[in-house]
Amino acid sequence: MKSLDLMRMKKILKKKKKNKMRKRLILSVLPGKRKMKWKTGKCHLNHSRKSCSPTIIGSRCPHMKGRSDSKLETFPENPFQIRLHGLRQQRLKRWRRLRSSASLRNRLVQNWKTWRQRAQWVGNLGYRRARRWRRYSLYASKREGQECDTLGSSQIGLETTSGGEPENSFFGFNGYQGDSQSNSVVTGVREYLVKPTTQKMEMVLTEEHRAYVQGLLDEYLRKYGSLIPVQTDDIVEELQGIFNEDFSQTHRKVVVQHLIQSYQRSSGTAMLKGFRVNYKRHVLTMDDLSTLYGQNWLNDQIMNMYGDLVMDSVPEKVHFFNSFFYDKLRTKGYDGVKRWTKNVDIFQKDLLLIPIHLEVHWSLVSVDIKRRSITYFDSQRTLNRRCPKHIFKYLQAEAMIKDKRDFLIGWKGFFKMNVGRQNNDSDCGAFVLQYCKCLALGQPFSFRQQDMPKLRRLMYKELCHCKLSL
Numbered sequence: 001m002k003s004l005d006l007m008r009m010k011k012i013l014k015k016k017k018k019n020k021m022r023k024r025l026i027l028s029v030l031p032g033k034r035k036m037k038w039k040t041g042k043c044h045l046n047h048s049r050k051s052c053s054p055t056i057i058g059s060r061c062p063h064m065k066g067r068s069d070s071k072l073e074t075f076p077e078n079p080f081q082i083r084l085h086g087l088r089q090q091r092l093k094r095w096r097r098l099r100s101s102a103s104l105r106n107r108l109v110q111n112w113k114t115w116r117q118r119a120q121w122v123g124n125l126g127y128r129r130a131r132r133w134r135r136y137s138l139y140a141s142k143r144e145g146q147e148c149d150t151l152g153s154s155q156i157g158l159e160t161t162s163g164g165e166p167e168n169s170f171f172g173f174n175g176y177q178g179d180s181q182s183n184s185v186v187t188g189v190r191e192y193l194v195k196p197t198t199q200k201m202e203m204v205l206t207e208e209h210r211a212y213v214q215g216l217l218d219e220y221l222r223k224y225g226s227l228i229p230v231q232t233d234d235i236v237e238e239l240q241g242i243f244n245e246d247f248s249q250t251h252r253k254v255v256v257q258h259l260i261q262s263y264q265r266s267s268g269t270a271m272l273k274g275f276r277v278n279y280k281r282h283v284l285t286m287d288d289l290s291t292l293y294g295q296n297w298l299n300d301q302i303m304n305m306y307g308d309l310v311m312d313s314v315p316e317k318v319h320f321f322n323s324f325f326y327d328k329l330r331t332k333g334y335d336g337v338k339r340w341t342k343n344v345d346i347f348q349k350d351l352l353l354i355p356i357h358l359e360v361h362w363s364l365v366s367v368d369i370k371r372r373s374i375t376y377f378d379s380q381r382t383l384n385r386r387c388p389k390h391i392f393k394y395l396q397a398e399a400m401i402k403d404k405r406d407f408l409i410g411w412k413g414f415f416k417m418n419v420g421r422q423n424n425d426s427d428c429g430a431f432v433l434q435y436c437k438c439l440a441l442g443q444p445f446s447f448r449q450q451d452m453p454k455l456r457r458l459m460y461k462e463l464c465h466c467k468l469s470l
Contacts (some may be wrong), residue, residue, distance in 0.1 A: 024454050046366055054083070114276055204255045212242065213256065217263045225275030225286050228293045228365045229460040231259045254315070279466045298362070298429030303355055305463060306433050310353070310440045313468050317350040318440045326356050326365075329390055334397040347404050356387050362428040364435050365391050375414045379422040379431035388413040423449045430456055441470065 003431055033067055205213070216238055220230050235256050236247045247256070264270050277284040282305040291298050300323045307320035321340070327337045352367035364377040364388055374388045374395075392411055400408040422431055430452055447455060462468050 022378065065359060069151045123151060139353070163470065203250050205259075209243070210259065212239065213259050214263070216258065221272065224464050225287075225289065225462065226271040227260065227411050229457040229464075230260070231457065232260065277305075277464055277466070280308065282308065289304075291459060291464065292430075292456045292463075295424060295426035297360075297426055298433070300357070301461070302459075303362070303429060303433065306459060307353065307355065307436060309462065309466065309468050310436045313470070314440050319346055319352050320350065320436065321354045323355045323357055324392070326387070327355060329394055334394060337394070338397075338401065341398065345402065346398065347402065347407055351439060353439065354391060355432055355436075356384075358384075359461075362432045363387070364432045366439055367391065367395070369407075372410045373412050373414055375416050377416050377419060377432070379420065379428050381417055381421060383415055419445050420448050422452075427452045430459070433459060437468065441468075 002066045047334040063385075098276070213235060216235055217230070219226065220227060223229070232253055236253060239245070239247045247253070255421065271286055271290075273286060275286050275289075277289070282301065284301055284305060288299060288301045290296065303323045307323075311318050311320040325337060325340060347369055349369055351368065354365040354367070356365055363379075363382075363384065366377065367373070368375070374391055376384060376388050378384065388430055392413070395411065396408055419435070420431060422428060427449065434447055434455060435445070437443070458469065
């Protein structure tokens with residue numbers, strides 16, 4: 001009996017010791033003094049646990065879950081338990097994230113077959129829609145083909161191999177190859193597209209038409225040195241004038257354009273390297289004329305010869321200065337250019353045209369002698385005040401040398417802004433030449449950036465003919 005009592009006493013002392021240590025630990029961690037209620041042994045619900053952990057005031061005992069009739073106990077919460085709870089929550093979130101990604105991977109693996117079947121079905125649907133679109137768009141041409149006597153029903157069929165079976169070579173929309181039946185149907189449509197179209201193109205122009213087009217291209221090549229200024233519309237107009245037929249139809253124009261392109265691709269007919277254009281002291285080579293093609297920059301030879309053509313169209317009213325005039329005037333002053341007008345009295349003219357070349361940009365200065373105005377034209381609409389000032393000083397010095405005292409004063413400067421404006425970095429020279437032509441001939445500035453390709457071809461022809469098209 002004594003041994004049993006001693007063992008019980010030892011257990012009770014151990015419990016007391018543990019409770020004291022817990023109290024000290026919590027009091028050492030919690031700042032300040034709090035009202036704490038500690039319960040040892042069994043909890044107030046007579047649970048089988050040895051002790052209940054302390055909880056915050058107003059919270060339930062951990063063993064009271066699911067019981068609404070139990071009394072609320074006010075216990076302070078252990079901060080270590082709070083920390084452990086936070087760590088457990090983080091671990092739980094991480095585990096849930098991994099589990100969700102793993103489930104996503106599992107779904108990908110499970111549904112991959114279904115998704116692939118859906119993708120194939122969508123491709124098949126797109127293929128059917130494309131085939132339906134082809135059928136409807138070709139309805140009119142198919143009806144014309146049926147009415148045409150030269151196209152027999154025997155020409156419209158399936159492409160057959162040496163064995164007589166239809167050739168299965170169609171690859172459908174989005175990689176869908178389809179079955180043999182659908183391939184045979186589409187191959188029949190493709191046969192209709194290829195063979196009748198080729199025979200139609202052969203019927204559009206006869207051999208006589210083709211021979212005449214070949215002769216025209218040869219003549220243009222000898223006249224212009226290349227086919228740069230030649231357009232499909234020029235060939236069509238010539239054909240209409242000779243054969244009295246309507247060649248303005250779209251399918252006929254396409255055939256003419258195809259003939260021009262095949263002629264250019266043939267060896268020795270793209271450009272004549274020895275071609276020259278001679279006018280007065282000007283000599284233009286194919287390298288100079290090719291600057292009028294596309295978006296190339298015009299060089300000084302093109303500018304000067306075209307300026308002389310403008311001046312010669314109205315020789316008594318207009319004087320065109322060389323493109324090197326302003327550069328000489330700016331660098332060497334009046335003494336560098338005083339001999340340029342030795343045989344010309346510029347004050348007897350109505351209009352002076354001075355092209356300005358500033359490194360990579362062309363502009364124009366026009367001088368109206370009667371109105372005594374200096375106007376600056378720039379297709380990029382930049383305000384360059386130095387150019388008009390240099391021209392004004394030159395006119396004053398020229399008036400002093402030629403004893404024209406009336407032209408010393410009364411000059412005004414203008415910047416022309418309501419003119420055609422370029423939208424790229426390569427058409428400034430073409431704009432300047434069109435300014436010169438319109439000012440000399442008294443025509444309005446009706447051209448725009450969209451007209452530059454056509455005007456470049458026109459200037460090419462004018463330079464080869466050595467005459468402006470008025």
